[in-house]
Amino acid sequence: MTNIERKENQIMEEIKNRVRTILTDGSLDYKQKKHHLAYIAESTQSYPEVSAEAMTALNEKVICDLFEGSAPYRPRYILPDYKLALKKGVKYLELDPPTDLDEAINFLSILYAHVPSITGYSVYLGNIDQLLLPFTGDLSEEAITKKLKLFWRYIDRTLPDAFVHANIGPEDNVIARTILRIERELKQVVPNLTLKYDTDITSDDLLIEAAQTVFEVAKPHIANHKMTAADFKSDYGVVSCYNSLPQGGGSHTLIRLNLKKITDSHQGNAEAFISETLPKYCQITLDIIEARIKYLVETVNYFQNDFLAQEGIISLENFSAMFGFYGLAECVNQLMASSGHNYCYGKHEEANQLAHRILEEMKKQVDSRPLPYCEANNGKAFFHAQSGIDIDIEETAGARIPIGEEPDIYAHINTVAPHHHLFNGGISDIFHFDETIKRNPSAILDIIKGAFKKGMRMFTFNLSDSEFIRITGYLVRRSDLKDFREEGSRYGSALFAANSMDNADVDKRIAKRIDSHERTAGQY
Amino acid sequence: MSELQANISGIIKSSVIDGPGNRMVIFFQACNLNCLYCHNSHTIGLCNLCGLCVQNCPTQSLKIDASNKQIIHNASTCTHCDNCLKNCPENSSPFYKKMTVEHLISEIEEVKDFISGITVSGGEVMLQSEFLKQLFISIKTHPELNHLSILVDSNGNIDENRWNQVLDWVDGFMLDIKAYSSDVHKKITGHTNEKILNSIRYLDSKNKLSELRLVLVPGYNNSKEEIETISGFMQSLSPEVRKVLIKLRKHGIREKYHYLSEPTQLDIAQAVEILESDKHKLLVI
Ligand code: SF4
Ligand code: SF4
Numbered sequence: 001m002t003n004i005e006r007k008e009n010q011i012m013e014e015i016k017n018r019v020r021t022i023l024t025d026g027s028l029d030y031k032q033k034k035h036h037l038a039y040i041a042e043s044t045q046s047y048p049e050v051s052a053e054a055m056t057a058l059n060e061k062v063i064c065d066l067f068e069g070s071a072p073y074r075p076r077y078i079l080p081d082y083k084l085a086l087k088k089g090v091k092y093l094e095l096d097p098p099t100d101l102d103e104a105i106n107f108l109s110i111l112y113a114h115v116p117s118i119t120g121y122s123v124y125l126g127n128i129d130q131l132l133l134p135f136t137g138d139l140s141e142e143a144i145t146k147k148l149k150l151f152w153r154y155i156d157r158t159l160p161d162a163f164v165h166a167n168i169g170p171e172d173n174v175i176a177r178t179i180l181r182i183e184r185e186l187k188q189v190v191p192n193l194t195l196k197y198d199t200d201i202t203s204d205d206l207l208i209e210a211a212q213t214v215f216e217v218a219k220p221h222i223a224n225h226k227m228t229a230a231d232f233k234s235d236y237g238v239v240s241c242y243n244s245l246p247q248g249g250g251s252h253t254l255i256r257l258n259l260k261k262i263t264d265s266h267q268g269n270a271e272a273f274i275s276e277t278l279p280k281y282c283q284i285t286l287d288i289i290e291a292r293i294k295y296l297v298e299t300v301n302y303f304q305n306d307f308l309a310q311e312g313i314i315s316l317e318n319f320s321a322m323f324g325f326y327g328l329a330e331c332v333n334q335l336m337a338s339s340g341h342n343y344c345y346g347k348h349e350e351a352n353q354l355a356h357r358i359l360e361e362m363k364k365q366v367d368s369r370p371l372p373y374c375e376a377n378n379g380k381a382f383f384h385a386q387s388g389i390d391i392d393i394e395e396t397a398g399a400r401i402p403i404g405e406e407p408d409i410y411a412h413i414n415t416v417a418p419h420h421h422l423f424n425g426g427i428s429d430i431f432h433f434d435e436t437i438k439r440n441p442s443a444i445l446d447i448i449k450g451a452f453k454k455g456m457r458m459f460t461f462n463l464s465d466s467e468f469i470r471i472t473g474y475l476v477r478r479s480d481l482k483d484f485r486e487e488g489s490r491y492g493s494a495l496f497a498a499n500s501m502d503n504a505d506v507d508k509r510i511a512k513r514i515d516s517h518e519r520t521a522g523q524y
Numbered sequence: 525m526s527e528l529q530a531n532i533s534g535i536i537k538s539s540v541i542d543g544p545g546n547r548m549v550i551f552f553q554a555c556n557l558n559c560l561y562c563h564n565s566h567t568i569g570l571c572n573l574c575g576l577c578v579q580n581c582p583t584q585s586l587k588i589d590a591s592n593k594q595i596i597h598n599a600s601t602c603t604h605c606d607n608c609l610k611n612c613p614e615n616s617s618p619f620y621k622k623m624t625v626e627h628l629i630s631e632i633e634e635v636k637d638f639i640s641g642i643t644v645s646g647g648e649v650m651l652q653s654e655f656l657k658q659l660f661i662s663i664k665t666h667p668e669l670n671h672l673s674i675l676v677d678s679n680g681n682i683d684e685n686r687w688n689q690v691l692d693w694v695d696g697f698m699l700d701i702k703a704y705s706s707d708v709h710k711k712i713t714g715h716t717n718e719k720i721l722n723s724i725r726y727l728d729s730k731n732k733l734s735e736l737r738l739v740l741v742p743g744y745n746n747s748k749e750e751i752e753t754i755s756g757f758m759q760s761l762s763p764e765v766r767k768v769l770i771k772l773r774k775h776g777i778r779e780k781y782h783y784l785s786e787p788t789q790l791d792i793a794q795a796v797e798i799l800e801s802d803k804h805k806l807l808v809i
Contacts, residue, residue, distance in 0.1 A: 440544065446545045
């Protein structure tokens with residue numbers, strides 16, 4: 001045997017072992033196994049061509065591709081233009097335009113099953129109330145409720161992943177209200193939900209309904225509609241883990257930079273960090289993004305072959321990529337400590353100022369780097385504060401204040417609000433309240449309105465003692481976590497949550513966290 | 525006028541339990557009742573600079589400032605042991621501060637975008653009604669604060685002329701009925717209640733009574749007759765007044781009153797049975 005043959009044999013053996021581990025893992029169901037097997041097959045391909053330095057950064061998790069795999073054959077986030085599909089029908093699936101609510105729900109149910117994503121489940125279900133309203137005709141509220149309930153059950157049982165995300169609002173309407181009611185009743189993890197809120201459009205009543213729903217199931221998440229809409233050429237959706245992206249398009253990829261790790265290896269002061277280390281790693285991250293986009297568009301030819309693109313339900317012009325980061329808090333605190341100051345992000349103005357400068361610099365780097373096939377954002381990537389996943393043991397999600405160190409609600413908002421405008425790709429913060437607020441939901445309205453007035457883009461809130469736990473970006477049920485530890489769960493996201501609960505100080509704030517198949521695939 | 529000062533025992537910038545919405549609550553020092561179950565007994569009295577707390581502070585965090593007639597508190601060494609509060613012979617505290625209207629307004633300005641309004645509480649706030657009037661006028665004529673609602677949490681033991689001082693500027697008053705019979709009232713608070721009953725009727729007649737609360741104290745105000753008379757009184761008020769039954773909680777009350785007992789489920793159920801009617805819903809907390 002030559003050396004090369006020996007090496008190939010060795011690789012083959014490794015693959016066989018990995019496959020076997022999955023096949024015999026009793027906590028995975030059939031579909032989950034299939035998904036992981038595909039990930040292994042993909043990993044046999046060499047990574048899109050990037051520099052040796054970039055490859056090292058990836059291997060050392062200084063830069064993280066969130067288990068997208070080494071050979072991107074579908075965009076990470078796809079937001080089909082469901083409105084257009086409902087209007088034109090879908091030839092590939094032999095679906096005619098629906099004429100009533102039953103047909104519309106059936107149409108969407110079928111289409112969802114065919115939308116590619118990293119997790120295998122569509123990350124976006126559409127602005128569901130706007131999609132279905134035209135079909136309500138003279139149906140009674142009771143009839144609508146019955147149909148939507150079945151629809152919601154279908155979604156939870158066939159797309160069992162907490163990255164699956166539906167939007168409602170900003171208008172108050174019967175579908176939006178019914179969905180909130182159903183959410184409170186069914187208490188499902190899926191779908192994740194965002195209410196687009198606009199002070200001038202959304203009624204206080206609907207916002208109160210939403211707040212009461214949050215008390216029960218820790219969703220919806222509230223998005224500042226005016227602010228977000230202004231960042232997009234046409235409609236947008238909030239998908240997956242609070243990513244805001246263009247409808248009829250999406251994001252080819254999301255690559256995130258670990259700010260803590262680049263601070264660990266940084267020699268020198270904060271000034272040198274901002275002028276040298278940070279720009280250097282931003283550019284490497286952008287190099288990786290570029291290589292992955294080219295692979296997807298030019299090598300795989302995704303946009304020529306997929307039916308969604310062929311039928312105009314998505315189009316390449318509506319795509320861009322996402323530049324993400326995490327661990328801002330650790331980065332700032334370490335830079336402060338190395339300059340001899342005991343200032344902490346979220347607590348001291350000096351640290352908050354430094355955080356702001358770091359974010360501004362990253363934004364500048366992202367905005368000045370042209371990327372191919374990113375027309376949706378004029379040839380640039382969307383800037384995103386990534387909410388974190390289960391393997392982030394030492395790093396705080398995106399630009400959040402570390403769990404357990406959050407200051408009072410006003411100081412919290414005043415710390416994070418000034419940078420929310422930078423994140424056209426989305427950001428989220430989590431506020432915590434105790435149970436007494438349930439008796440006084442209008443208090444939540446005051447805080448939501450105040451937060452948006454201060455320039456916040458998106459946020460959500462957690463109640464102590466809730467059955468639903470929201471940790472980074474997703475939801476999980478406390479009981480599912482327990483069950484998962486014992487015998488596995490129907491939800492891919494429960495594994496992520498179990499890992500997260502173990503890794504982060506999550507219990508400190510009695511909040512919630514979740515995983516997706518991205519993670520589970522990555523570990524085999 | 526702006527030289528007026530009030531004794532402020534504390535400010536909570538976000539409260540969800542002191543009226544509708546998110547509210548800033550300002551607590552005033554000094555009270556003219558002395559309830560057995562007071563949870564903030566250190567807000568009852570005014571400090572006479574006796575110096576006892578200064579001597580007894582285990583961390584030497586207190587100092588008498590004789591020229592300014594106040595006590596200086598060093599927050600960085602204080603361990604929050606509450607020795608000072610527990611042993612003050614005046615039911616007072618070394619922590620309350622004199623504040624001007626301007627000072628309070630600037631505190632409100634900081635949080636104005638996040639609140640529905642302010643609630644003043646105590647102690648008995650109406651003892652400082654002249655100050656309140658100035659504060660309320662400053663809020664309601666302030667271009668950025670005039671949307672805020674003003675709620676007053678009072679024990680009601682106040683003369684009519686004091687209500688009239690602030691009536692026009694207040695959105696609602698929240699009062700307690702601690703007992704209907706004067707005897708029982710005296711046992712619970714140390715004072716009779718004619719003035720309080722008059723205040724409740726008066727504020728209701730002006731459509732300014734937003735909430736009436738009853739704290740249920742077993743062995744004092746939970747006899748059938750007492751609850752029935754309270755119920756009759758409650759039913760005579762407008763249905764719009766929110767009626768609340770509060771269970772006595774022993775947490776935080778003075779040690780010498782620890783013999784009081786919390787009401788049982790049955791005590792509560794019996795009281796609710798009598799107090800609630802179709803027109804008058806009762807919230808139990
Ligand atoms: S707070 Fe009480 S103990 Fe301290 S000086 Fe004043 S009256 Fe005396
Ligand atoms: S609470 Fe603070 S000031 Fe009061 S006695 Fe204890 S240490 Fe001293």
